[in-house]
Amino acid sequence: MIVPNDIATQISAIHASPTRLVLVFAGAGSLGLAWLHAIAGSSRTILEAVDAYAPRSLADITDHLAAPAVSAATAQAMATWAYRRAQALSEGNWPLLGVGLTAAIRTDRQRRGTDHAFLAIQSATTLNIEHLALSQQSRIEQEIQVSRWLIAAVERAVAPAP
Template sequence: MPEQVTAQITAQQLAQKFHGTPGRGCIVVTGSGIQAISDLFAEPGASRTILEAQVPYSRKALHEFVGEPTEQHVSANEAQLMARAALKRAQQLAEGDDGDQPLFGVGCTAAVATDRVRRGEDRAHIAWATNTGSGGGSIWFDKQSRSRADEDAIVSAIVLNSIAEALGIEERLEFDVLETERFDEID
């Protein structure tokens, strides 16, 4: 998932591309990334792309969605488990449908700016999975430099970029990574 993009595209334009491209899936976010769901449903045609969107916010809800407790909460491994569970859910929901569209699952787990003291870094891990591949990205934020809304905007962009990757769409949303922050791809 590239950090630098040559052509600028908006979340709305990217959602329109999704809705005009064969492929459907499920998206699950917790902790952050909720704006991505809003962006997807704000554009006509969302029913052609999204089979289901979930926000299992408590640990118990997330464990029930994934089907197992994770070793570490808010980790790349947890995001990958979420993406695979979302893909499995997409396969269940698409079973018996006419057509043979590619299916995807996207999972996002995050700990972002909050109004309480929280140990650990502000971070997010986003993963995607299809029947033929998987990937994603992780970002660690500078706690002193961004608001919760700023962090969610970046996490949501990475969620949308992950859907683009899963659907084979080349365009990506741009997002800035400060010198005091880090973005890594998930293989």
């Protein structure tokens, strides 16, 4: 797999930090996970990753939240679940992040609504939620855009405070 040089640099910075992650995806972002694994150090950084594609899987993770699958509330619930999971899996006193990414990207079936994504990152002290509107690109181009966004957000979250 070819990891773009700018992404490889960002991922090296993520892996160089002491932060440990649990990531939960629904709809897009799996390329970002593949990139994270493609750069040495992922076994230190990633505690677990879940691709909650089935509606029941996402419902279990979000505690049956009555919100659209692609929404800020769902991303927040995913990140909260991921953070708690990181606490359960972490061996040691590491900084932890729970990452929730939910997206609606181009598909081969009729779907209502626009192509967009929400990303939430939960730490011990902060919750950051972002929204990304996607343009009319191909599915793979949207997956790349979402995955780049994910990597950049995680890099910002693990960066030491100035």
